[in-house]
Amino acid sequence: MNHFVVSEISHVLLVVALLSRLLRRLIGGRRGAWIGFALGAILTVLPPEYSPTFYTRGLLGELSALSLIFLAHFLVKGLYDYQLIPRREGYYLAVTGLTAAFMIYPASLGVNAFPDVYEFGYGSAGLISAMGGLGAFFLWRGCPVAVTWIGLSFFLYGFRLHPSLNFWDSLIDLPSVMVCAGFLLHALWRRIRDGKALAGRRGLDSTGGELIDETS
């Protein structure tokens, strides 16, 4: 029964986070975010057929711990202008999320060249131990959000709070993997842009230097 509650909470979080973000853009500022939050909260208590969670669940299925972390981040950022996931941790989350997706998605789609790692998620102590090791790594690197993500996945799986009994489904889902990909692409684009700007500045400096050299 508990997994119904967790499923419901995660989709309510999705709706309020999305509306909060949307109305912050439309209306502007934290006031818009709070209006979106309130609107989302009201909509989610409507009878099931009218609730947006009825459609988000149909479209996206059950959400993972990584999605919950991202949603919490978007919500807190919209409401309080507070960055829950620092950029450095964002890299860790994104790279780990994408690596996990690369490990399980191809075989799940029937690509024979890949071993079916998703299968191990149904009760492999080895997988849990490996993820524990990853949690320890994040702890060592001083990444509290990433540690919380791994811990939350363990809780969802260990207490059967997630509708799926497969650990991978507690860890990641497609929407969170897409956010990870978006984050890395955005970071890459920013790096290229900054690199170009830096190169441009260096170009100016070097030109200036040559001019100085000539005059001296």
Added chain:
Amino acid sequence: MILSGVFCLAGLVAAWLESSNRSSERAKIRVVPQTTPLFPDLQAQTLPVSTTSPAPEVHSASSVVLPGGRIRAFWFAGSKEGAADVAIWSAEFDGASWQQAHIVLDRETLARGTRRFIRKLGNPVIHLDGDGRLYLYVVSVSLGGWSGSAVNRVVYHDDACGEIAQIDRLIASPILNLGTLVRGLIFEQEDGIDVLPAYHESMRKFPQILRVGRDGRVTHRKRVKVEGKLFQPWALVGEGGELEMFLRRGEGTEARVHHVVSSENGEKWSEPQALEIENPNSGISAVRLNDGSYLKAVNPNTKRRAELVLLRGKTATGPWYHAFDVDTAVRQEDEAHFKRVEYSYPWLIPDAEGVIHLFYTWNRREIRHLRIGQRQLIDAGGGR
């Protein structure tokens, strides 16, 4: 930081305990013993099952033998396959005739039960567990075509399917839980876990075995590696409890029925072997007869579903002998005006008296029921 570390450690302990609980050895599949080898000599008789339902299009029958020898059949019906008005219908056979059909599940009920939008319903597969409870596994789609499918489980309070006790959504795929379908006889392990021969249909098509616990959640999934498109498995259990499956072929794959055998309690599977039986990309069904031979319902053609026959083989890989013509391309009076004829999606089950029951889609207009004594099949299909 310390707080998140403690949180992670506590979670790790819980996950580790849960994982060690579940990784224990899987129970064997329950084999129904056939203590009395009966070879009844019942003449073939075909009965209409679905004519009492008003829906213009019907398809994909599944059936189960209930206590007392009654049979309950399920199928989907509506204005056309994939339409929003498609519902799961059911009717009961009392040994002489079929009762009035009624809806046992519609789209709205499933949507309410799973708390999510459902666009259409598909294949129903029925299973009666050791405690006499009926479990209806049904395919549904929330988004897109059949490759966007997922499987749901509906539990009924009684075998009349009047009231629903529980509805669950199975999660069997990590990618938005899409692409899983069922169509084939379900087995039960000795510990009460259901074993579903299922298949995946999205980028590729392949068979898989799902194990579903009493709480309606998938406890294990095993992908069967195949080259090309082989799907819609029909599984049988050998005397040692090992599974074997006959597979429908998809487009671009050799137009024959394929066969795979498992070992290590369904953990390992053989390479698919193409049998000598042609297959036009259509569903197949099989059953073991009381003499240990195999009976298979197939469309023995590479292109069309216009003939449906029963074949008998002494082993799973053949050779196969013609045992009975269910329907042939020769048009009967009641199908003279059809553009094309189609007999498809066979579902074979034996009853306690050894009579073989075949359910199949007749021109998408009716579900038909053929019952026939095993003696007739054995005598016709290569003898004993």
